[in-house]
Amino acid sequence: MKKLILKNPKTFTEAVHDFVRGISAGKTMTYGEVAKALGKPGAARAVGTALSKNWDPQVPCHRVIRSxxxxxxxxxxxxxKIKILKKEGAL
DNA sequence: TAGTTGACCGGAA
DNA sequence: ATTCCGGCCAACT
Structure with missing residues (x-):
């Protein structure tokens, strides 16, 4: 099974940003799901930390929610964030 | 190298 | 259903 990541991130943070960037509109994922998708199940905390350091509007971090x-x-x-989620129909 | 922090998760009271 | 506790992982100082 190939990874859905296109880049070659040197840090977990970059990997999270890239993955979240590829999430479709209206689709919501939990931190744990994202971590698992990156091949690090249980690293939900690390995902949160990564997104917290993410200041890029390209990354729809609003689609990533808690369990x-x-x-x-x-x-x-x-x-x-809430407004966007409602607009996309995710909420 | 070791210690601290943080947008979390799951189980127990 | 809500609140408290410990555990997990990566990044920063």
């Missing part, structure tokens, strides 16, 4: 269905934080504004 509870909630969302930790957002570097571009929480209100905007």
């Amino acid at each position: 509870d269905g909630g969302m930790g934080g957002y570097n571009r504004g929480m209100s905007n």
Whole structure:
């Protein structure tokens, strides 16, 4: 099974950013799912840390939510995040 | 190299 | 259903 990552990230953070960037609109994934998709099941915390350092609007980090269905934080504004999710139909 | 931090997860009370 | 506790992983200082 080949990985869905196109880049050659040197750090886990870069890998997370790239993967989240490729998530389709209206699709929501939990940190644990993303971590698993990267081949690191259980590294949900590392995914959160990676996204926390992500300041790039190219990365739809708003599509990544917690397993509870909630969302930790957002570097571009929480209100905007919720608004986007509703607009995409993910919420 | 070791220690601390953080947008988490799952189980138990 | 909600709140508390410990455990997991990667990055930074």
